Amino acid sequence: MGTEVHFTGAGHRRRVLVFPLPFQGHINPMFHLAGIFHSRGFAVTVFHAEFNAPDPSRHPAFDFVPVPDGIDIPPGAGADVGATVARILDLNRRCEAPFRDRLAALLESPGGGGGDVACLVADAHLLTLIDVARRLGVPTLALRTGSAASFRIFAAQPMLRDMGYLPARAVSELDNPVTVLPPAPYHVRDVTMQVGVGEAQDQINEIMSRAVDAVRASSGLILNTFDAIELRRDLAIQVFDVGPLHKLSPPASSSSLLQQERGCLEWLDTQAPASVLYVSFGSIANMSAGELVETAWGIANSGHPFLWVLRADLVRDAGAVATLPDGFDAATRGRSAVV
Incomplete structure (x- = not known):
């Protein structure tokens, strides 16, 4: 296949594969989760895009498999929400084929523990890569770094548009109650994901739809939350509320892309x-x-x-x-x- 995958040699332990979305608010929770898996006895392999690539030297116990993405962003380039959404969609397209090659190489490698792969945990915004893993026979779980409440709003967007709640046509409509999402007293302003018009808004709608599809296509949803603040009954899918990840993971599990201010x-x-x-x-x-x-x-x-x-x-x-x-x-x- 022309793709070599090397491993640190984790014996015969079950292996968890992870693929984080390469942005600050997504990569950190995934590494916290990977640290928890490792502390429970699992070997961990991190697939990652080359854009905002993590530093393997900070996690010597993990195996790392870079996935070429062909994304070239000059240092200091700004990124508003619309540009970031477009970048995420592009990342899915660019990583599909190289990820398939590298995942297949791992599964076929006699020394890579392919037969001991427990699952792939991928960010919920990486639907294309979740589909690749499923087609290769790897069980998948989706990680949502936002709240259960926000995912519920994501999932309800098509229904809210069909019922005429969205998009709001005037500022006065933002205070209209949304009665189809009990028990919370939602208003239109609470469920609006409007960031623009035309292509920008189409991309926002697409990424929300794909995140919901990724969760539904996987074996379950991992949320960085806990029952004390959000109720499991709010989501009609298999949910693993394992948060707060930063408190439960080993101290060395962070892979922050930004310098942390501790003063x-x-x-x-x-x-x-x-x-x-x-x-x-x-x-x-x-x-x-x-x-x-x-x-x-x-x-x-x-x-x-x-x-x-x-x-x-x-x-x-x-x-x-x-x-x-x-x-x-x-x-x-x-x-x-x-x-």
């Missing part, structure tokens, strides 16, 4: 228990300069101590740097930490 933990230790608001928009989402100002004053006017992870590139305007409004520091001094 804020000292400040956090000085605050009363359960008193601090944590604000983060992740590594991809962005907003306009006006929305940043409105968000900042909303946080300030809450009156609560807060820890805010403020990315420099949070503002989408060309060349803009996220800057807090005048008077914000004075209004929040003594009860804020912005990192």
Whole structure:
């Protein structure tokens, strides 16, 4: 087949294969999960795209199989939500054939433990790769790094469009109740996934649909959540709520793509228990300069101590740097930490 796959030699242990989506909020939970599998006695093989590739030296107990993706993104290139969605769809297409070759090589390799493969755990946004594994006879599980509630909204999008709730045609419709998703008191604004028009919105709809299809095609859904905050009955599929992954995984399981700021933990230790608001928009989402100002004053006017992870590139305007409004520091001094 022309594809060589090398392994660290994990004896005859059962092997779990993982394939993370190469973005900060997805790759970290997958490595936490892989660390949990390894701590329970499984050998772990990490298939990964070359884009945002993890560093194998940080996980010497895992085997790594790079999958060529042909994606060339210049350093510092911005990525709004629409561009990221397009990149994910492209990643699925580009990785399909090379992943098939490398997975088949593993399964056929006498020293690679192919016969002991328990399953593939792939990010739910990698439907194409989940389908490849299933066609090769490998049981699959989908990992959703978002909440059960968000997946329920994903799954309901076609029904909500068919019933006329979406898309909202006027701002006034955003407060209309959505009565077909009990028991939560949802409104249209809570279930709207509108980011644009035309091709951009079509891609958003496609990626949500594909994520739902990936879960339905797999043997079950792994969620980074737990029963105390989300009910299993909300999803009519086999669910494994194994979170919080960062608390359950070994300390060396992180594979963060970003430098972690730990100085804020000292400040956090000085605050009363359960008193601090944590604000983060992740590594991809962005907003306009006006929305940043409105968000900042909303946080300030809450009156609560807060820890805010403020990315420099949070503002989408060309060349803009996220800057807090005048008077914000004075209004929040003594009860804020912005990192």
